[in-house]
Amino acid sequence: MTTGVLLLNFGEPEETTRDAVVPYLERIFMSNMEMEDIDDEDEARERAHELAEKRAPGLLAEYDEMGPSPLKPQAREQADALVDELDERGFDAHVYNGMQYTEPFVRDALKEARDDGVEKLVALPVYPLCGRTTTVESLEMAEDALEGFDWSPEYTEITGWHEHPDYVELRAENLAGFIEDEGVSMGDDGDAELLFSAHGTPTKYLEGDLASRYDKYVEEFCDWMARRIGVDDYLLGYQNHENRGVSWTEPDTEDVIEEVEADHVVVEPVSFMREQSETLSELDIELREDCDELGVELHRVPVPHDSPRFPGVLADLVEPVLGDQSLADYGMGQCRCKETEGTYCYGPAY
Structure with a gap:
């Protein structure tokens, strides 16, 4: 197959x-x-x-x-790395990139999969923290596109996977290694504070029929990472885009930065697995300017998009489907944000 x-x-x-x-x-x-x-x-x-x-x-x-966004080149590198990882595990699988709002669009990626004769397909959003406008919407786009094809592969969706232990560890190791390399220290006697910066979302997507657990996932993941590196106190802010007069997640990262009392702040872009404008502009340029005005030195943690451990995380998520194995045995169950048949997330508390 x-x-x-x-x-x-x-x-x-x-x-x-x-x-x-x-x-x-x-x-x-x-x-x-x-x-x-x-x-x-x-x-x-x-x-x-x-x-x-x-x-x-x-x-x-x-x-x-x-400069130009590196998101798509990094996406292609991650796809190639996943092909190699799956090949090492004995799976001869095609891997496609589908983007919600730029080429290659989701529909184009699915057309390529159809033309390649794919009979079993796993859709996996590369968003660690499941949200409505990211994870859920990208999967809905894929479902809508599939309905327009004369093609019905065995189809499975994987959603949130921030609880995967290797993912938690690779992010924590990346953060700890960066802090060490920068020569700053945390804790009561340290010269730096830790700030997790998460992509914001309209609060409408956290309520009612559209509700996701995004804010809860952000909070628990930040807590896990802080514990892994031995930090008791940290700050959390959201990168919001308030251009429609609607309510967004709080507090804003640019407001939280004013609470920093240390000489240095280490900023971890916790929602991202690829560098893009939200990291390279909003943090590296705009937030850095805010820090300069406050007399605080900003140290922005690079996104570990090329971590050698990351392809293994992605492979773990799709392997039970490709190999006709039990998803429950891999710690996966019914998605809690998209409650449709055939949609799973990495579920156990870690």
């Missing part, structure tokens, strides 16, 4: 031009139009275009400072 793995992610334009950025932003705003309760499609598209035009100059300025 021909098998395939679909790695899903948000996407980010590699071309830093207005012609690339505005349509990218329009797709994002259009997909989240439910936040504004607009039912008419023409009105929704007009509103999405309005928001995109408003946001585009700021994003283009970010790209001018940080």
Whole structure:
């Protein structure tokens, strides 16, 4: 049986031009139009275009400072590494990258899988912490695209996997190693504080029918990481994008930075497994400027996108499906954010 793995992610334009950025932003705003309760499609598209035009100059300025986004090149490297890891485990599986808002789009990746004759497919969002606009929406995009094909592979979805022990360890080791390399120290007598910075989300996606457990996952994962490196006290902030007049997760990272009392702050971008504008611009440039004004030296932890342990984590998540094994034996059960048949997450408390 021909098998395939679909790695899903948000996407980010590699071309830093207005012609690339505005349509990218329009797709994002259009997909989240439910936040504004607009039912008419023409009105929704007009509103999405309005928001995109408003946001585009700021994003283009970010790209001018940080350079082209490395998200997609890093995604391709992770896909290649997963192919090699699965091959070592005896699986001859195809691996595809599908992006929500830039090429290669989710539909294009699925078309490639269909044309390759894939009969068994695992969809795996590369978002460690399961959220509504990331993990859940990327899987819904894949489901919608599948309905448009004359093709029905055996299909399984994997969602949140921040509880995977090797993932916790690789992030903790990356954080601890960075702190040591930077020559700063934590604790009551240290010269640095630890700040976890998580991607923000509208609070609407944490409530009611749209509810995910994203904020709870962020909090528990930060607590695990802090314990792993022996830190009792730390700060947590969210990188929000308040451009629609709706409520977002609190507190904002830029507000939390004002609470730092040490000479140094170590910032860990806990939501990301690839570098992108949220890390290279929002943290490395904008947050650094805030720190400079406060007289605090910022030390931003690199995302361990090329960790040699990461392909093993991804392989662990898809192996039971590819090998027709029990997902429960691998610590996986029904997803708690997307309660549809065939959707699983890494479930046991770690």
